[in-house]
Amino acid sequence: MVRVLIPVTLRTLSGGEAEIEAVGHNLRSVIADLGERYPELAGRLVQDGRIGRGLTLAINGDVVSTGLITKVPADAEIAIVPQISGG
Amino acid sequence: MQAVKYVRAASVDEASRLLQEGGEGARVLAGGTDVIVQARERTREIDLFVDIKQIAETMSIAYDAADGLSIGAAAPCHEIYGNETVRELYPSLVDSTSLIGGTAIQGRASLGGNLCNSSPAADGIPTLIVLEATVEIAGPNGRRSVAVEDFCTAPGRNVLESGEFVVSLKFPTPAAGSGARFLRFIPRNEMDIAVTNAATQVRIENGSVSWARVSIGAVAPIPLLVADAAAALVGQPLSDETIAAAAAASRAAASPIDDMRGSIRQRRHLAGVLTERTIRQAAERAAA
Amino acid sequence: MVTAQSEVASQYNVIGTRPIRHDGVDKVTGAAQYGADLQLPGMLYGRVLRSPHAHARIVSIDTSKAAALEGVKSVITNADFPRASDDVIDTGEGSAQLNWLLDNVIASDKALYKGHAIAAVAAVDHHIAEDAIELIEVEYELLPPVLDVRDAMLDTAPKLHDGLKTGEMDGSKSDGDSNTASHLRFAKGDMEAGFADADVVIEREFVTSMAHQGYIEPHNGTAYWRADGTLDVWTSTQGSFVVRDSVAPLVQLSPSQVKVTPMEIGGGFGGKIPVYLEPLAAILSRNTGRPVQLTMNREEVLLATGPTSGTYMRVKMGAKRDGTLTAGEVYLAFEAGAYPGSPVGAGAMCALAPYDIPNQVIDGYDVVVNKPKTAAYRAPGAPQAEFATEAVINELAEQLQIDPLELRLQNAAVEGASRADGFTYGVIGNVECMQAAQDSSHWNSELAGPNQGRGVAQGFWFNIGFESSAYAQVNGDGTVPLVLGSTDIGGTRASIAMQLAETLGISAEEVRPHVVDTNSVGYTQVTGGSRTTFAGGWAAYECAMDIRRQMAERAAQIWEVDAAEVEYGDDAVIRGPADDEGNERSFGFKELAGQLAASGGHIVGRADVNKTSSGPAFATHIVDVEVDPDTGKVDVLRYTAVQDAGTAIHPAYVEGQMQGGAAQGIGMALNEEYYYDESGDLKNASLLDYRMPTALDLPMIEPIIVEVPNPGHPYGVRGVGEVPIIPPAPAIQAAIADAVGLRMNELPISPRAILEATLPEEG
Incomplete structure (x- = not known):
């Protein structure tokens, strides 16, 4: 069971839930799974076949750089953060 | 950069003639540390540089006990503060010339150029004023002298007429018991433009201030000679009260503007602070 | 200055030493080719006409x-470009919307800041180009400028962009047009309970000015559109692949038709990532x-290239009497x-990051104003947020009468702590830095005189990773040319070469790094985000491991044994099984290198990595x-910068980053600001009046x-380039408060600001 942490500003799309459980072997399937219950949230997380604009996902604290095919270990924790930048 | 012609004058008369013929677009080139930048940035329309550095009179630094000090208008700052006599007898000139621009600029920049650029914030002029410098001018009608406090007329403007240029600056022999100091305030440590600057010369005889001159800059359209500040000091020993009165006179004489380099309140306040500090330090030099 | 080898470095041969940088000789002899040094046959010179108005x-x-x-030879405006879409491209450090990117490069229907590019000319020399600019006639309809972020956020403010609405993270948008482009929020815990729990609550407002990256080399760009329809670009950039991927869509070429050659670069700090002239x-x-x-x-650099944001901020924090922080808003x-x-967004992530505070809410607003488009500047957003x-x-x-370092230690985030944005910390050096500061001779020394004060502050930056490539081959003499896509703004040629050398067991001097164009190396993300020594080094490590494998295989072939029996040792000796007479068989690296050509050909190693475990x-x-x-003048008497570098690959260049970042932070604290008049005219667009500290203004910064x-x-690397710009401003603010009891909440804390705060009204 994978835990997806929903930040405050996305809880309008998760029915107010701060944490959602889902199943899947990679990000695409995890999001598809939670999309069954929260279609608007899935629609924000995946846009045009890629991770949604302005968002970054992290699996167990590691920022994802390989897109929706990134494997998700069992019992992983997925965080959603705004896209980050540096100088 | 504009296409600017360059000509090197061999004599004072030739320089004067070239400047007059060149009209508004002709500028004297000494170190060029102001005018070259102005030409490149097109803040002045310049089409002719008349280089005066080949004219010996504009480059020499000479002193004798009778006539005093003569500094060629184009002599670079580093030669001025490197000159033994200047260091010993006119240390306030060292104060100014070692602050104009920065070390690299001082390899070319001149006191004459600093004066003729006539910025209200010029770091050379308050010192020239308190040292009672006279400006030796050559032109189509021959030579004339102007007291330095009468030279600037408005920001960037001065008394020079068409064809005229500054040949040298003359300073009287320092009086016994005299000392002079120039200070400026800038937000950094060096290589900056004065928010406010000031110079003072005092002569102390028998424990009393027998003579004084105070000048403040960057707080009015031209550098000022503050007669009231001197009057507050003269005829009595230097004290915290007379120094405070002189500072108040400087604050009253200042008419600063508000701009990106300083506010009115800040500049007026600094005019007082720098007056106090230059008086004290000039007195220390007088005593030494 | 630390010259003795650290404990961490003692386990390595090359890492932790201080070889002379590979690009050093070229740079000090003037041979290094910067963007403006490029001379091509038939080259024309361009100049840009810029708007004199802030909003029109x-x-x-x-x-x-x-x-x-x-x-x-040519005069162009926005109309000469193909229509740009509102697609978003990845610029490595964020993203750019193409139509806005083009609009910033050259204005379409509106001039949005003084200095905004309106038209450009190309002529046979730059004097003629300058004259040509003055002949272009533009008719403007002036509009009221918006110059302050708070004014811009009002409903009544003039709007810069028709159709721009406030976007929330969930994708929803405001009804009406706004200058606030987006809002984000991070939260955890219960704010009401958190503040109720506090014995002391402090709430303050802060204002900071725009500040420019201040690189000494201005922007440049050279392009040649070939007869076959491909485009060559040369530019001083932090990211040649980002330049390629920005320019290509704007001129409607595919990225494969555009080759970008990065020239040597005289400073970037994030500001040389966006394209302007290319x-x-x-x-x-x-x-x-x-x-x-x-x-x-x-003047153009200051008018029209990205500074970092000016800001308005509020911070409210609660603490118990014993120093426990209970809430942060x-x-x-x-x-x-x-x-x-x-x-x-980055500012919001960093704001409370050094501390484990159970109840937090952080709101961030991205607001447009009639000033130049901001660009990344060394830990973008964090110096502002963490100042507050x-x-x-x-x-x-x-x-609370608690020592400021003790208070920080008491509340310090450690491994396992999580931030309001959802990240959980792994192994970090937060506490270790605070302790090193406490142990420093500076912290344990006495202040000498009146009007002197001491301040301390913590800083956090997350550092990024992402893609880097490295290719290297083994020459017959055992030297190794290394091909990189990372332009060198801080000594990364050296730090990456050193990691390759360490892995192969050879010296740093035997590796020859070269920075090459976008056709000659795999995709490499920008030099920024404190990622280059980390990710470039990782690519070099894997490239070296690839070479090691191939060298071992070759030795096996030469000895006619199974590759599984041959081992490449960390001492650069390749060892195989004993021969028939029982003699040990081995090759030194150079020895084997000399035999490669005759034994099957050259060896090339390669690696392309995409890593995100960069470590904050x-x-x-x-x-x-x-x-x-x-006079209000503040002199910096003594400065100590403590920082966790993970492993300092080249300690002198790590120290250089610490000192450079500190100098820039001190500039933001004391004198750097954008001075606008009411019409939106930037008055101080020169280095005389945009006051950065010089070497004459700072003491030696002790790293x-x-x-x-x-x-x-x-190798345990953490990025080092960005975090050092964060602590200076709050440390100086605290030192001034300690010195003269004055707490200044606006940056810069210039002499003017201090006098305005202290002089009586009539003064």
């Missing part, structure tokens, strides 16, 4: 007189069939400049100042490198 509709542009001037040079070259070079002068409104995209939060923490320490960086800075109460190796990197 462009009614018409007449370029005919300019085009007719002898020597002028697209203009490309179109001018397309029109003329000749190479075209554009450069900026300093942060409000950040950041100026994005003329187009959306300020670093408010560190200032309140220092004030809390004073009120923490820093603690201590500063002593002296304030002259009569103390702490090493808590990053488990997410083969």
